[in-house]
Amino acid sequence: MIRFHNTLSGKVEAFEPVAPGLVKLYTCGPTVYDFPHIGNWRAYVFEDLLKRFLIFSGYKVTHVMNLTDVDDKTIRGAKAKGVGLEEYTRPFIEAFKKDLETLNILPADHYPRATGHIQEMVDIIKVLLEKGFAYKKDGSIYFAIAKFPAYGRLSKFNLEDLRPGSRGDADEYEKESVHDFALWKAPKEGEPVWETEIGPGRPGWHIECSAMSSKYLGRTFDIHCGGVDNIFPHHENEIAQSEAASGVKFVNFWLHCHHLVVDGEKMAKSKGNFYTLEDILSKGYDPREVRFLLLSTHYRKMLNFTFEALEQAKAARQRIGNFLGELKDVTNGTAETAEVLPLIETAREGFVTGLEDDLNISESMAVIFSLIKSLNPLLSRGEVSKSAAQKVLDLFSSLDEVLAIKPSPIRSASGKIAALTGVSATGAVGTVVKKQPSDMPNRLDSEIQERIEARQKARADKDFALADAIRKELLAEGILLEDTKDSVRWKKIVLPRT
Numbered sequence: 387m388i389r390f391h392n393t394l395s396g397k398v399e400a401f402e403p404v405a406p407g408l409v410k411l412y413t414c415g416p417t418v419y420d421f422p423h424i425g426n427w428r429a430y431v432f433e434d435l436l437k438r439f440l441i442f443s444g445y446k447v448t449h450v451m452n453l454t455d456v457d458d459k460t461i462r463g464a465k466a467k468g469v470g471l472e473e474y475t476r477p478f479i480e481a482f483k484k485d486l487e488t489l490n491i492l493p494a495d496h497y498p499r500a501t502g503h504i505q506e507m508v509d510i511i512k513v514l515l516e517k518g519f520a521y522k523k524d525g526s527i528y529f530a531i532a533k534f535p536a537y538g539r540l541s542k543f544n545l546e547d548l549r550p551g552s553r554g555d556a557d558e559y560e561k562e563s564v565h566d567f568a569l570w571k572a573p574k575e576g577e578p579v580w581e582t583e584i585g586p587g588r589p590g591w592h593i594e595c596s597a598m599s600s601k602y603l604g605r606t607f608d609i610h611c612g613g614v615d616n617i618f619p620h621h622e623n624e625i626a627q628s629e630a631a632s633g634v635k636f637v638n639f640w641l642h643c644h645h646l647v648v649d650g651e652k653m654a655k656s657k658g659n660f661y662t663l664e665d666i667l668s669k670g671y672d673p674r675e676v677r678f679l680l681l682s683t684h685y686r687k688m689l690n691f692t693f694e695a696l697e698q699a700k701a702a703r704q705r706i707g708n709f710l711g712e713l714k715d716v717t718n719g720t721a722e723t724a725e726v727l728p729l730i731e732t733a734r735e736g737f738v739t740g741l742e743d744d745l746n747i748s749e750s751m752a753v754i755f756s757l758i759k760s761l762n763p764l765l766s767r768g769e770v771s772k773s774a775a776q777k778v779l780d781l782f783s784s785l786d787e788v789l790a791i792k793p794s795p796i797r798s799a800s801g802k803i804a805a806l807t808g809v810s811a812t813g814a815v816g817t818v819v820k821k822q823p824s825d826m827p828n829r830l831d832s833e834i835q836e837r838i839e840a841r842q843k844a845r846a847d848k849d850f851a852l853a854d855a856i857r858k859e860l861l862a863e864g865i866l867l868e869d870t871k872d873s874v875r876w877k878k879i880v881l882p883r884t
């Protein structure tokens with residue numbers, strides 16, 4: 387049974403969609419006034435994990451993500467550049483869609499733009515005026531929060547904080563200044579204007595999500611996502627507008643993802659710690675390494691982005707690639723599948739159980755690495771049959787429908803682990819060996835992997851002396867490293883006696 391933490395109740399609840407088998411999902415999309423930063427991508431990757439897991443669990447998902455192309459920020463940006471909104475936002479929309487694809491994020495069913503849904507917004511505002519939840523003032527229309535007693539339920543603030551009658555026009559504001567918010571803004575010099583039944587002007591930010599979600603998903607739908615900074619005022623205002631107009635519950639489950647910080651600090655252009663996806667990829671990282679890092683911290687925890695953490699994600703992914711390579715290389719292992727099959731089943735179950743528990747990704751990833759750890763010794767002893775190896779490969783393909791981070795299997799050149807066949811290393815290798823393997827402690831696979839990662843890091847840091855020293859140190863223990871295009875493979879070799 388799938389359970390999610392619902393911001394509305396503050397509790398973890400069993401998930402049940404309104405219509406059996408169908409999940410209606412709305413995720414707040416980007417305000418297309420700039421390129422998204424990795425903090426934004428964290429939210430979109432989390433939403434993709436959620437969506438992919440729902441699909442994996444057998445649900446059909448209808449997903450809507452809006453594009454905010456008219457608000458304070460886009461208007462300011464277009465004005466500064468002296469162009470229209472359409473021209474100003476177009477390159478940001480295109481870049482956003484390209485990055486979605488780069489990060490392996492499944493496309494939404496609809497990407498409605500605010501400027502294409504002005505009539506739908508006007509229709510809701512008309513109802514709010516008729517029902518007495520909204521009022522006109524100086525050509526603008528405001529939502530009267532005092533008329534909606536449930537106001538503040540999502541963001542959990544004291545109703546005494548409400549200051550009915552005070553108004554604000556800004557799209558975004560702090561909790562401390564909670565006030566009646568603008569549904570429709572009177573025309574202003576230099577701002578776009580729509581001539582409508584409720585008068586000339588342009589919409590506020592919040593009304594667009596109420597209008598576009600109900601158009602594509604209906605008045606009540608299952609899940610609404612965003613970052614924690616959307617809770618107030620944006621989502622609080624969406625609930626107020628939608629429920630006041632429709633008279634029915636707006637959304638059953640609210641899922642919010644926590645902030646991303648960089649090196650423990652809030653990201654800011656002024657601090658030089660502000661990254662777009664492009665900034666990171668230009669340093670030579672694979673997009674799936676970035677995706678892996680962004681989804682590997684539970685969505686309700688703060689994610690601290692560091693390049694060290696990205697290196698770890700890269701190494702972990704490489705470990706999976708190495709493992710898949712070993713599986714592909716299996717030709718005719720000796721053992722029957724009896725030992726392997728239960729391990730596969732346990733891993734599949736553990737992976738699913740983890741994600742069912744409010745998307746506990748850490749638990750699910752731990753299960754995967756524990757499977758790798760259990761199978762590695764069997765693989766190196768040749769005790770995994772070809773059909774069992776295929777079953778493990780199938781498992782990884784299936785789990786990757788959720789994770790979408792799978793590396794290509796890293797194949798070994800020889801196709802066989804040398805230690806098994808007793809093949810000795812080449813003379814050239816032997817000449818640099820000073821010690822015999824029997825003198826050395828038997829390293830665990832995980833330790834070898836750690837040393838390889840240390841060498842990779844040294845190479846990335848251009849510390850070639852250290853990298854070479856690590857290679858030689860491992861070789862002295864009978865562990866031969868092979869650099870392939872994407873990765874490093876290692877094999878145990880029998881060293882010649884000196």
Ligand SMILES: [Zn+2]
Binds near residue numbers: 413414415595620
């Ligand atoms: Zn929104």
